[in-house]
Amino acid sequence: MPVVVRVRAEHSPGEKRVAASPESVRKLAAAGASVEIESGAGSGALISDAAYRDAGAQIVEPGTPVGRGILFHVRPLLPAELGALPQGMVTIGVIDPFQNLGSVAAARDAGISAFALDLLPRISRAQSMDVLSSQALLAGYRLVTLAADAFGRMFGMTMTAAGTLAPARVLVLGAGVAGLQTIATAKRLGAVVSANDVRAASADEVRSVGGTFIDLDLGTADAAGGYAKELAEDRARRQQELLAPHVAASDIVITTAAVPGRAAPRLITAQMVAAMKPGSVLVDLAAESGGNIEGSVAGERRAVAVAGGLATLIGVRDIQSDLAPDASKLYGMNCANFAALIVKEGQLVLDFDDELVAGSAVTHDGRIVSDRVAAALQPVEDPA
Structure with missing residues (x-):
């Protein structure tokens, strides 16, 4: 039988x-x-x-x-x-x-x-x-469309007789399958995209899909199987310090960093969020596993205070179910x-x-x- x-x-x-x-x-x-x-x-x-x-x-x-x-x-x-x-x-x-x-x-x-x-x-x-790659591919695409909906502005530069619209500046943290698809999708929409990851191969991978790699000069943190491993506490704190000006300069920040078997690494603090511009958008793919962004809650979209106004913080849940x-x-x-x-x-x-x-x-x-x-x-x- x-x-x-x-x-x-x-x-x-x-x-x-x-x-x-x-x-x-x-x-x-x-x-x-x-x-x-x-x-x-x-x-x-x-x-x-x-x-x-x-x-x-x-x-x-x-x-x-x-x-x-x-x-x-x-x-x-x-x-x-x-x-x-x-x-x-x-x-x-x-x-x-x-x-x-x-x-x-x-x-x-x-x-x-x-x-x-x-x-x-x-x-x-x-x-x-x-399944991790197949589902992450879809997640990366959907993260950008979520961000675009919340942003309320065009991603690409547009020149008209009435004036020029500047391109959105997108920062992607984590350049695995989801992150690379996020970079590629944001780039296709016309954004200026930069990214960071702690794996050795990430710089070339980011450039291959049109992003600019941000080298924080922290060294690499590769685990078996092509994954990233958790940074020691002092390196993690230094990573936040070095990322802070890049976060502040961005219109949109999308985080996709994960460490297998552990809570998601905290990449962005509430203080870093507060330094962003009014109208900025942050999307956290890792919200269900602890969050890359302080204050993100899985399934919640909320306004957060920044200098001179508000930004939008989206904690993702069931994102693949959107597709x-x-x-x-x-x-x-x-x-x-x-x-x-x-x-x-x-x-x-x-x-x-x-x-x-x-x-x-x-x-x-x-x-x-x-x-x-x-x-x-x-x-x-x-x-x-």
């Missing part, structure tokens, strides 16, 4: 994405899997039950018991949801395990094999499964491509000799198999 892949309807408020598209359903069916989609799961992404059915999926009612097989999810599963799954179930999706240690423990205790696409090794083979049809298409194919590693001729085959399977596994057979996650959970469960 072929392995069953269940795609759940997401329950988190504001989440419109779904972990499958008609295209990904066809890919799963071609691999020999049987696909079940919970009714209405794609409504937020403008995908109808009929579209899934036409692609070969079976539509089931939400809450229908999940048989042993594979479960696709977008948001991390809650401990209670994991506890309700049958032993031996495989889950595939974003787990954010260091921020959801309770769910990790629940998956272990329930005998779930949980695979975190957000832990995939950053190698060439993983690119088609890289749910595109986000779901990419996310669904990321999941299907990973599933192709463990579904062979319609049967579930977990090959832990495959570095992608082993590198993304968090729990399996009643154990935590990720050393990093186990190390993070140990002091929580055994504080003594």
Whole structure:
């Protein structure tokens, strides 16, 4: 009997994405899997039950018991949801395990094999499964459109007989996938864009998409897999000091900096915000994980006092859901491509000799198999 892949309807408020598209359903069916989609799961992404059915999926009612097989999810599963799954179930999706240690423990205790696409090794083979990159790409675009809406002025320079309109000055902090897409989008709209990141490769990457790199002469802070690592306290404080004049000179500041497994680095203080011009806009992608900008709150847009007036501070939440049809298409194919590693001729085959399977596994057979996650959970469960 072929392995069953269940795609759940997401329950988190504001989440419109779904972990499958008609295209990904066809890919799963071609691999020999049987696909079940919970009714209405794609409504937020403008995908109808009929579209899934036409692609070969079976539509089931939400809450229908999940048989042993594979479960696709977008948001991390809650401990209670994991506890309700049958032993031996495989889950595939974003787990954010260091921020959801309770769910990790629940998956272990329930005998779930949980695979975190957000832990995939950053190698060439993983690119088609890289949910962090696919979703960050969309986030970068959306950050600019949010900023443009709040700014109330044109981005590009315009020369007319009645006068010249100066281009907006945009500062982007963090030049990963989201940051680079932010730079490129703002540049396409005509802004003058500068950026900073602590990774060694970031200067060339920023220039490649049309931005001007700001070298703070702080050295680099690279972690494994192409990520940034957290700066020591004295370097972080010096970073803020060196960024302050660039922030003050900007019309728009967009922050995208993140450190895996840790709270977002604080790049901009309230004092730095207060030195900006009236009408300035700040957008913080990292608001959900602690915020790059002091005072940002996920899901809130509010006015903040600056010299001579007000600026706008936007803390982002569920930004990919603003582009749910595109986000779901990419996310669904990321999941299907990973599933192709463990579904062979319609049967579930977990090959832990495959570095992608082993590198993304968090729990399996009643154990935590990720050393990093186990190390993070140990002091929580055994504080003594």
